[in-house]
Every structure is written in C-alpha cells, then in structure tokens.
Amino acid sequence: MGTLNAANTMIQAAESGFHAPSMAEFFPAAFLFEGTPFEMNRVMLIRVLATVAVVVLLAVWAKRMKLVPSRFQSAMELAMEFVTVGIAEDTLGKEKAKKFMPLIVAIFFGILFWNVTKLIPFLNMPGTGVIGLPIVLTLTVYVTYHWAGISEKGFGRYIKDSLILPGVPWPMHILLIPIEFLTKFVTQPFTLAIRLFANMMVGHLLLVLCFSATSFFLFDAANGFQFFSIITFAGGFFVFILEMLIVVLQAYIFALLSCVYINAAISDDH
Amino acid sequence: MTPVHILAASENPLLPAWYDIIWSAICLLIVFLVVWKYVLPAFNKTLDERAERIQGGIEKAEKVQAEADEALAEYQKQLADGRAEAARLRAEAQEEGAQIIANMKTQAHAESERIVAQAQTQIEAERQSAMVQLRSEVGTLATDLASRIVGESLTDDQRSANVVDRFISDLESQSSAQPVKGA
Numbered sequence: 001m002g003t004l005n006a007a008n009t010m011i012q013a014a015e016s017g018f019h020a021p022s023m024a025e026f027f028p029a030a031f032l033f034e035g036t037p038f039e040m041n042r043v044m045l046i047r048v049l050a051t052v053a054v055v056v057l058l059a060v061w062a063k064r065m066k067l068v069p070s071r072f073q074s075a076m077e078l079a080m081e082f083v084t085v086g087i088a089e090d091t092l093g094k095e096k097a098k099k100f101m102p103l104i105v106a107i108f109f110g111i112l113f114w115n116v117t118k119l120i121p122f123l124n125m126p127g128t129g130v131i132g133l134p135i136v137l138t139l140t141v142y143v144t145y146h147w148a149g150i151s152e153k154g155f156g157r158y159i160k161d162s163l164i165l166p167g168v169p170w171p172m173h174i175l176l177i178p179i180e181f182l183t184k185f186v187t188q189p190f191t192l193a194i195r196l197f198a199n200m201m202v203g204h205l206l207l208v209l210c211f212s213a214t215s216f217f218l219f220d221a222a223n224g225f226q227f228f229s230i231i232t233f234a235g236g237f238f239v240f241i242l243e244m245l246i247v248v249l250q251a252y253i254f255a256l257l258s259c260v261y262i263n264a265a266i267s268d269d270h
Numbered sequence: 271m272t273p274v275h276i277l278a279a280s281e282n283p284l285l286p287a288w289y290d291i292i293w294s295a296i297c298l299l300i301v302f303l304v305v306w307k308y309v310l311p312a313f314n315k316t317l318d319e320r321a322e323r324i325q326g327g328i329e330k331a332e333k334v335q336a337e338a339d340e341a342l343a344e345y346q347k348q349l350a351d352g353r354a355e356a357a358r359l360r361a362e363a364q365e366e367g368a369q370i371i372a373n374m375k376t377q378a379h380a381e382s383e384r385i386v387a388q389a390q391t392q393i394e395a396e397r398q399s400a401m402v403q404l405r406s407e408v409g410t411l412a413t414d415l416a417s418r419i420v421g422e423s424l425t426d427d428q429r430s431a432n433v434v435d436r437f438i439s440d441l442e443s444q445s446s447a448q449p450v451k452g453a
Contacts, residue, residue, distance in 0.1 A: 023283055030289075039289035051297040055304045062312035067320055080313055102306035110301040127297075131283060132290025136298055194284075201283070 018216040021208035026130050026201065046117050047127035054113040083108045083255065091259035100262055103144060104255050107137060111196065111251040118204050119243055126200040128250075131193070138193035141258045149265030158265070192257055199250050203243045210236030409434035 032040035061076045069077060088097040088104045097104075114127030128134055149158040163180045164173060210232050217229035286294075413430050 026283065033289075037288045037292050039287075040293075041289075044289065044293040047293055047297050051300055054301060058304060058309045062309045065312050065316045067316065067323060077313075084313075102302060102310055105310060106298070106302040106305040109305070110298060114297070130286070130290055132286035133294035133297070135286055136291060136294040140298065197284075 018220065019212045021205045021212065025125070025204075025208070043125055043127065043130050046123050046125050047114060047133065049123070050113040050117050050127050051110070054109050058109065080105070087252070087255050088259055091256065092263050096263075096266065097259075100144070100148070100259070103140070104259060107141070107258060108251050108255040111137065111254050112248060115200060115247040115250055118200065118207070119240065119247065124204075124207075126204055126247075128196055129200040129204050131197050134193040134197040137196070137254065138189045141192065141261065142189045144258075145262045145265040148262055152266040162265070188261055192254065192261075196250050196254055199246055203239070203246055206239045207236060207243065210239055405438060408438070412437065 026043060028042040030039045030041045032038075057076075061073060064070070065073060083105050084097075084101060087108065088101055091097075092100065111128060114133060117123040118126035118129065146158075149162070152158070153161060162184050163177050165176055165180065168176060213232040214229045214236060217225050217227075217232060221228070409431070412434060
C-alpha cells in the first residue's frame with residue numbers, strides 16, 4: 001500500500017482540493033478502549049450497528065410470525081427461503097442441510113447487512129471492508145467443513161478422500177495430491193476471504209473516488225473543468241447501482257461456497 | 271493527512287488487528303446465536319404448522335368427499351333395491367291375480383255345472399212325480415168320465431186299471447211316434 005499512499009500524497013500535493021480515497025479510511029482513529037483488544041473505531045461501530053439491525057429485524061420477524069403472514073412476514077419468508085432452500089438445501093440436500101442451516105443463514109444475513117452499510121448515507125463504509133470480518137467468517141466455515149468431514153468419515157478417510165482423486169493413474173497423484181492439498185486447505189479459504197474483502201474495499205474506494213472527484217471538479221477545479229463533474233457523478237451513480245448488486249451477490253456467493261465446501265467434505269462421491 | 275492516518279494506512283490491509291478480529295467474532299457470534307436459537311426454530315415451527323394446517327384441510331376434504339360418495343352409493347343401492355322390490359311385488363301380484371282369476375273361473379265353472387246338474391235332477395224328479403201323479407189322476411178321471419158316458423159302472427178295479435194302462439201306453443207310443451211323423 002506504500003505506492004498507493006505515495007500516489008495519494010503526490011495527488012494531494014499537486015491539487016490541494018482533491019481528497020483522494022486512501023486505505024486510511026478503513027483504519028480510522030479509535031474513540032473507545034484505545035490500545036485494548038476491544039478498541040472501537042468508526043468501522044467497528046458500523047459493524048456493531050449492522051449487527052444490531054439484522055438481529056432486530058430477524059427477531060421482530062420471528063416474534064410476529066403468524067400462520068397467515070403479513071406483507072412483511074411474507075417478504076422475510078421469501079428471503080429466508082432463498083437462503084434455506086435456494087442456497088443450503090439445493091447444495092447439501094434437505095437432510096444434511098439441517099445441521100448447517102443456522103450457520104448458513106447467519107452468514108448470509110450477516111454479510112448482507114455488514115456489506116450494505118457502505119451504501120447507507122453517513123455510514124458509507126462496509127463492515128466487511130476490513131479484513132478481520134472476512135477472516136473470521138472464513139475461519140468459521142473452514143473449521144466447520146473440516147470438522148463436518150472428519151466427524152462424518154473419520155480423520156483418515158476424510159484426508160484420503162480430500163487428497164486422492166479416484167480413477168486417476170497413480171503417477172498422477174505425485175502432482176495431484178499437493179494440488180488438492182493446496183486447494184482444500186489453503187486456496188479455498190484464502191479466496192473465500194479475499195473475494196469478499198476485496199470486493200467490498202474496492203467498491204468503497206471506487207465510490208469515494210467518483211464522488212470526491214465530482215466534488216473537486218465542481219468546486220475546486222479551474223473554470224471549464226466543471227463539465228467533468230457530470231461524468232464523474234454518472235460514474236459514481238453507476239458504481240452505486242453496481243454495488244447494490246454486489247452487496248447481495250457477495251453475501252450469496254459466500255453462503256453458497258460455504259455450502260459447496262461443506263458438501264465436498266461430507267459427501268461420499270468425490 | 272494526520273500522522274495517525276499515515277500510520278494506520280501503512281498497515282498491511284491483509285493482516286487484521288486484534289480488535290478487528292474480536293469485534294468481528296462478537297458480531298458473527300451474536301447473529302449466529304439469534305438465528306440458531308430463536309429465528310430458525312420459529313421459522314421452522316411456522317412452516318410446519320402451516321403445512322400441517324393445509325394437510326389437515328386436505329385430509330378433511332377427502333374425508334367429507336369419501337363420506338358423500340358412500341352416502342350416494344348407499345342411496346343408489348336403496349333406490350335399486352326399492353325398484354327391484356316393487357318389480358317383484360308387481361310380478362307377484364300379477365301372478366296372484368291370474369291365479370285368483372283362474373281359481374274363480376274353475377269354481378264358477380264347477381258351481382254352474384253343479385247348478386245345472388241339480389236343476390236337471392230336480393226337473394227329472396219333478397217330471398217323474400208329475401208323470402206318476404198325472405198317470406193316476408188321468409186314470410181316475412178317465413174312468414170316471416167313461417163310466418158316466420157308458421153308464422156302466424166300471425168298478426171292477428182290476429179291469430179298469432188294465433184299461434187305463436193300455437190307454438196310457440197307447441198315448442205314450444202315440445206321442446213318441448208323433449215327432450217322427452211330424453218330421
């Protein structure tokens with residue numbers, strides 16, 4: 001990030017009015033418990049707020065649940081069935097999905113709410129844009145699928161099923177076992193975490209870049225350059241719409257891949 | 271940029287700070303617990319109840335339908351039974367009626383024959399008695415008449431009886447010969 005930072009400094013030096021987006025936004029100053037493991041800054045507060053929001057929404061929905069649903073209940077049921085049936089049961093099968101359902105539902109709705117804060121005015125920051133949350137989510141899934149595989153098949157058979165592809169001539173295993181090992185134990189969790197983190201971080205940076213450029217062209221740039229603010233604003237608007245999609249899509253992908261990894265770990269047919 | 275920002279920005283964004291991990295874990299744990307302990311059980315309970323209610327409704331409708339079918343079958347069976355019974359009764363009545371008529375005919379026939387026979391017997395008896403009476407009376411009358419005419423007493427009964435008998439048999443033979451003549 002040194003180069004990005006240097007670039008920022010250069011831009012700021014050249015054009016003093018332009019506030020370029022920087023990684024610093026993801027690490028704002030702490031305002032509570034500074035220096036302790038419970039240090040609270042703006043991003044952490046946004047996470048907690050999103051957590052409260054999703055918990056209240058789900059709890060109110062569950063509390064008011066009736067046999068004949070209201071509009072709110074129907075909409076929530078639709079969303080819930082999208083996760084329970086569309087993601088979990090379609091991937092894992094009805095029986096196996098039961099055990100993992102709370103985790104998958106929590107992951108989907110949690111990520112959706114932690115993501116969506118980046119589109120909410122005055123929050124404007126994704127809770128998943130700092131690597132800690134993607135890592136914690138990924139570790140949870142990682143532990144879950146290895147644990148599920150081991151408890152389903154026993155340690156030896158799980159490792160064997162994970163690393164040795166059936167129906168391959170044996171010399172190929174010299175090549176395939178390390179690849180399978182890397183895939184199952186390194187690449188899968190790494191990509192799971194980075195995909196979510198990078199999408200959220202870059203989306204935020206893009207939004208900030210577009211809107212701060214608009215602001216710069218409109219108020220600080222020399223006469224004649226105001227026109228460019230229209231272009232940058234249109235770009236920002238487009239990114240905003242795109243981010244609305246990505247916010248949902250990343251939650252969906254994360255939940256779906258969690259199910260796929262769990263299924264790969266516990267299913268017999270390799 | 272303040273020094274704090276520069277310091278923060280120089281951190282590797284892929285290496286999390288401890289507070290980052292801890293707040294993330296707390297948030298995920300809260301969402302997970304609420305979903306696990308409260309939301310999903312309520313959701314599943316509602317879905318199950320709804321499925322049960324719908325299932326119950328369908329079963330009830332099926333039961334009512336079955337009952338209606340049964341009642342209809344019963345009704346139709348009764349109707350068919352009634353029809354068969356009526357037909358049977360009609361056939362029986364017809365047969366019985368025919369028999370009664372036949373019996374009556376036979377009886378009437380016998381009665382009429384009996385009456386005819388009785389009448390004939392009676393007629394024959396009356397004819398016989400009339401004949402006997404006539405024969406005796408005609409004899410007496412004839413003798414009385416003849417004695418008056420002849421003036422001779424024909425008191426000798428033996429003789430007079432012979433005469434009368436002869437006379438009557440002459441009459442009889444005459445009367446039996448007459449239809450032959452007449453024909």
